[in-house]
Amino acid sequence: MFGVNVSTSAAPGADPVAAAQVAEVLGFDFVSSSDHPAGGSPTYEVWTMLSWIAASTSRIKVATRVLGVPYRPPAMVAKMAETLDRLSDGRLILGLGGGYSDDEFRAFGLGVPTPGEKITGLQEAIRITRGLWEAPKLTFAGRRYRTEDAEMEPKPAHRIPIWLGAFGPRALGVTGRLADGWIPSLGFAPPEQIPAMRSRIDAAARAAGRDPDEITCAYNVEVSIGGDPRPTVVAGSPDAVAEQLRGFVELGFTAFNFMPVGRDAAEQLHRLAHEVLPAVRA
Numbered sequence: 001m002f003g004v005n006v007s008t009s010a011a012p013g014a015d016p017v018a019a020a021q022v023a024e025v026l027g028f029d030f031v032s033s034s035d036h037p038a039g040g041s042p043t044y045e046v047w048t049m050l051s052w053i054a055a056s057t058s059r060i061k062v063a064t065r066v067l068g069v070p071y072r073p074p075a076m077v078a079k080m081a082e083t084l085d086r087l088s089d090g091r092l093i094l095g096l097g098g099g100y101s102d103d104e105f106r107a108f109g110l111g112v113p114t115p116g117e118k119i120t121g122l123q124e125a126i127r128i129t130r131g132l133w134e135a136p137k138l139t140f141a142g143r144r145y146r147t148e149d150a151e152m153e154p155k156p157a158h159r160i161p162i163w164l165g166a167f168g169p170r171a172l173g174v175t176g177r178l179a180d181g182w183i184p185s186l187g188f189a190p191p192e193q194i195p196a197m198r199s200r201i202d203a204a205a206r207a208a209g210r211d212p213d214e215i216t217c218a219y220n221v222e223v224s225i226g227g228d229p230r231p232t233v234v235a236g237s238p239d240a241v242a243e244q245l246r247g248f249v250e251l252g253f254t255a256f257n258f259m260p261v262g263r264d265a266a267e268q269l270h271r272l273a274h275e276v277l278p279a280v281r282a
Contacts, residue, residue, distance in 0.1 A: 030061035066095035074125035176204025181216035218255035238275035
């Protein structure tokens with residue numbers, strides 16, 4: 001699977017719907033957007049924006065990359081996700097994370113969870129979400145979240161994939177036990193660290209009676225075709241970029257989310273689709 005970032009920028013001239021429509025025409029499998037509601041730059045709220053994108057496209061999937069769990073009650077996210085997935089004819093990928101920016105939590109008066117509380121909350125959020133999607137009623141008493149005789153109808157028409165942006169040992173264990181996908185970023189998980197991280201995910205999956213091969217591994221990478229190579233950016237000629245991506249495939253990645261960098265993101269996207277991805281697919 002190949003996906004592409006759609007910026008949440010709400011600055012003059014920004015058009016996330018047009019960007020997603022171009023990605024769909026070019027054959028990408030999904031678009032994704034990050035979740036950073038606070039800040040001085042004008043931005044859209046990611047869930048609302050992706051809903052608007054889904055209504056304006058017909059095939060391409062939409063993914064949260066990733067929702068910060070502390071921003072929204074997990075039970076409400078479960079309901080929101082079922083609705084968006086149903087209205088988009090099954091095109092949602094629900095990306096979740098423990099929450100990156102403590103400054104954003106503080107700014108919005110949400111409290112600042114400790115790193116351990118973030119992972120506990122992430123694990124509880126998945127259990128609540130899956131429980132509401134599958135059980136007639138759900139009572140769940142966790143350390144961070146709870147439900148009491150919660151009913152949610154309708155249930156999803158299919159299994160909505162949950163991908164985690166996880167990096168630490170405990171979060172990787174949660175990924176192996178509970179998630180459908182793992183979407184680390186190149187800047188936080190460089191290639192030399194991937195085998196050990198994958199090993200932790202795989203071990204947790206096997207301990208939970210799961211097949212590790214059923215967990216989608218998607219690499220979130222910045223890319224610059226024609227640009228100069230940098231440690232956190234896949235760059236160079238189209239052949240050089242394709243070669244680097246093939247190396248990531250050999251590490252076990254079966255999906256990519258691209259974040260084009262440079263002055264002309266649209267040109268980067270077209271070159272990716274026409275000059276790079278055919279070689280990677282081959």
